[in-house]
Amino acid sequence: xxxxxxxxxxxxxxxxxxxxxxxxxxxxxxxxxxxxxxxxxxxxxxxxxxxxxxxxxxxxxxxxxxxxxxxxxxxxxxxxxxxxxxxxxxxxxxxxxxxxxxxxxxxxxxxxxxxxxxxxxxxxxxxxxxxxxxxxxxxxxxxxxxxxxxxxxxxxxxxxxxxxxxxxxxxxxxxxxxxxxxxxxxxxxxxxxxxxxxxxxxxxxxxxxxxxxxxxxxxxxxxxxxxxxxxxxxxxxxxxxxxxxxxxxxxxxxxxxxxxxxxxxxxxxxxxxxxxxxxxxxxxxxxxxxxxxxxx
Numbered sequence: 065x066x067x068x069x070x071x072x073x074x075x076x077x078x079x080x081x082x083x084x085x086x087x088x089x090x091x092x093x094x095x096x097x098x099x100x101x102x103x104x105x106x107x108x109x110x111x112x113x114x115x116x117x118x119x120x121x122x123x124x125x126x127x128x129x130x131x132x133x134x135x136x137x138x139x140x141x142x143x144x145x146x147x148x149x150x151x152x153x154x155x156x157x158x159x160x161x162x163x164x165x166x167x168x169x170x171x172x173x174x175x176x177x178x179x180x181x182x183x184x185x186x187x188x189x190x191x192x193x194x195x196x197x198x199x200x201x202x203x204x205x206x207x208x209x210x211x212x213x214x215x216x217x218x219x220x221x222x223x224x225x226x227x228x229x230x231x232x233x234x235x236x237x238x239x240x241x242x243x244x245x246x247x248x249x250x251x252x253x254x255x256x257x258x259x260x261x262x263x264x265x266x267x268x269x270x271x272x273x274x275x276x277x278x279x280x281x282x283x284x285x286x287x288x289x290x291x292x293x294x295x296x297x298x299x300x301x302x303x304x305x306x307x308x309x310x311x312x313x314x315x316x317x318x319x320x321x322x323x324x325x326x327x328x329x330x331x332x333x334x335x336x337x338x339x340x341x342x343x344x345x346x347x348x349x350x351x352x353x354x355x356x357x358x359x360x
Contacts, residue, residue, distance in 0.1 A: 066138045067251035068122055068216070069295055073302030074144060075119045077155020081146055081183050082114045082126070082175065089174040097170060098139060098195040108132065108198070109173075118203075121212050121248035125203050132198035135208060139193030145169075147184040163190045171196065212248035216291050217299075221247065223285030227274040230284070237273070238266035238347055247291070253326050254294050256353050260325045260335075261290035265359045266352045267345075297322070325353040333358060 066074075090106040102108070112128040119125065126134040141163060146153045171187040187194070199206040213229070214221050229246045230237075241247060241255045250258075259266050264273065264287055273283040301322065324334050329344040333355040340357025 067253055068249035069298035069302055071122050072119055072299050074155050075117055075124055078144055079117050082117050084178045085175040086113045087173055088176050091172040093170050097189060097192045102198045120209050132200050133203045135197045135199055135206060137195050139189060141191040142189035142194030145186045145188055163188055211245055213246040216247050216250055216295050221288050221292060223288045226288045227284040230270045231274040233270040235270055236266060236347060237268050237270045238352055240270035252350050256326045257294045257324060258290040261294060262287040263359055266354050
């Protein structure tokens, strides 16, 4: 499933085309994706102007001049394709390449910018685990977004906050970090990477880095910094793949070439001075990659 950096690069890729544009025609080519489309889906969007394109965790939010906010989720295989007179682009930085087959084009937005430039934005989703729903009020009150935790992209997530979130939690550290009620948008790949950067085992009890000792405080601060930096690095890598934008499909970003542990089972640990190797274990049905030598 696309993680926060992938969704953020999608948002950044769509932003120049959608923000300020009028939706002159909207077409849903099937009645549902993961969930049925809202009633009068296309009719309520047609004619609206997109005032802002936002992101909350792994959700995209499309704000209009009138009417509801559109909440979009990419699911397992969803992507947006931008079609213009000059080129077709698939904004995003994905570990696995996105589909471009027209057979899986399920939603089409025909848009006109404030300058009169026309484009078509197409949502493609072979597995149909994505969805589009309306938020009638503030997006954060919608059931899909209500209760989400702190975003891992700003300085708000520091050692003290992370310690308060993990205090007294006996679950494995990786499982706690994947709890969207604590930190919104963290996924399997970047949790593995952040734990390696912080030198912390995914198996250790989460509450052990939330104590009052100097060591625990340093561990929580190191992990908070590692989370912020790995997300920022991944977003920057995805952003670099979109910087030229014209003639760049953006379907496969570059951060996957910088993975230290994820999907590198059996390889030597890249941490300087460490003689360990990357192992793969399964936690709650998900693959975890780590080095037991330097991650304690």
